[in-house]
Amino acid sequence: GDEAHFLIDRRNDFWYISGLHFPLKDDASFASFHTNTLIDGELVIDSLPTGPRATYLVFDCLTLDRKPLISRTLDKRLAYFKDGVFAPYAELLRKFPEERPHMPFEVQLKDMQLPYGLEMMFRAVLPGLPHGNDGLIFTCRGAAYRYGTDPGILKWKPENENSVDFLMRLDFAVVKDDGGGGGSYTDYDAVPVVNLFVWTGDRGEKWYGTLHLEEAEWEELKARGEPLDERVVECSMDESGRWRFMRFRDDKDKANHISTVESVIESIRDRVTEAELIGAAGEIKGEWKKRQGQRDEEARRGTGVKA
Numbered sequence: 527g528d529e530a531h532f533l534i535d536r537r538n539d540f541w542y543i544s545g546l547h548f549p550l551k552d553d554a555s556f557a558s559f560h561t562n563t564l565i566d567g568e569l570v571i572d573s574l575p576t577g578p579r580a581t582y583l584v585f586d587c588l589t590l591d592r593k594p595l596i597s598r599t600l601d602k603r604l605a606y607f608k609d610g611v612f613a614p615y616a617e618l619l620r621k622f623p624e625e626r627p628h629m630p631f632e633v634q635l636k637d638m639q640l641p642y643g644l645e646m647m648f649r650a651v652l653p654g655l656p657h658g659n660d661g662l663i664f665t666c667r668g669a670a671y672r673y674g675t676d677p678g679i680l681k682w683k684p685e686n687e688n689s690v691d692f693l694m695r696l697d698f699a700v701v702k703d704d705g706g707g708g709g710s711y712t713d714y715d716a717v718p719v720v721n722l723f724v725w726t727g728d729r730g731e732k733w734y735g736t737l738h739l740e741e742a743e744w745e746e747l748k749a750r751g752e753p754l755d756e757r758v759v760e761c762s763m764d765e766s767g768r769w770r771f772m773r774f775r776d777d778k779d780k781a782n783h784i785s786t787v788e789s790v791i792e793s794i795r796d797r798v799t800e801a802e803l804i805g806a807a808g809e810i811k812g813e814w815k816k817r818q819g820q821r822d823e824e825a826r827r828g829t830g831v832k833a
Contacts, residue, residue, distance in 0.1 A: 529559040533569070537779065545630050549614045556618050560611060564589040569631065572656035580631035581657070584612070585638075588671060596671035603671070608635065638665075642811035644804050660687045662803075668821075682803065686762060688794045689772055692722035693731060693781040694759040717744045722761065722769060724784045732784065737761060738768040747771075763794050 529548075533541040550558040566586035572579045587607035588596050595603045612635060619626055626632070639647060641664055652659055661683035669678050683689075697719040703709040720737035737759070739747075747754055758778045761769040782790075 562592040570657040582633045583636040585636040599668045642807045644807045689762045691782045695721045696755045725781045
């Protein structure tokens with residue numbers, strides 16, 4: 527059949543993407559292409575001097591041409607992708623740069639650093655990114671792929687980015703009519719009670735708290751001129767322990783699961799600051815070197831046995 531590519535989002539919706547081509551390795555004609563290949567990554571918009579550019583950043587490869595890779599370690603999975611997919615793709619663009627403008631986005635490898643290079647990450651790498659970011663992800667290089675939540679992956683976010691996605695429902699006040707008729711009306715102008723719900727799975731939604739809105743914030747939301755009720759909203763917790771509005775998450779149709787919410791709240795209350803991470807870099811480096819030495823020794827012994 528013909529070459530075809532799809533993006534799959536968090537809702538498991540498939541999006542057909544035209545204009546891409548990934549030739550096979552060692553094909554001087556660049557006519558061949560990969561099939562049955564599953565790559566994990568994120569689509570970002572880079573802000574460049576020449577204007578915005580869509581870029582797909584690859585950070586994992588689960589299957590390559592029907593060959594399952596999930597049992598292999600992360601470094602091996604990425605090595606398969608670099609050698610089998612990215613290198614031929616980069617060579618194609620090098621030889622035929624005129625094809626670049628016709629592609630819907632460029633594909634790049636997500637830049638990964640050693641875990642102890644934290645000061646460099648905060649001082650140089652993150653500020654130099656052409657797109658936004660919400661923190662750091664510490665990934666186990668020597669682990670197989672895990673479906674669902676991987677306990678071997680640690681995510682760090684700055685304090686202002688530790689957030690929860692809630693389902694928002696508005697409860698407007700009913701006010702008695704002062705006209706003397708004894709009637710009442712719903713006051714859609716005043717700040718409503720904003721109830722926040724989490725997802726519990728089989729038991730559906732559960733009330734979790736309320737969103738604190740200042741008058742000015744409510745006026746800004748009303749000025750949008752769009753429906754506000756029954757939307758997923760990303761919230762952060764302020765110093766007083768109140769949930770505050772950050773942004774709408776229209777890419778999601780459900781709130782965070784209650785287990786995720788409780789995990790985020792634990793991270794907020796027992797947070798690790800940027801300064802603390804940088805301060806721990808020396809110890810992280812020492813432990814990393816120790817583990818690397820053990821791996822090198824095991825590899826040496828293994829080679830000796832085989833010989």
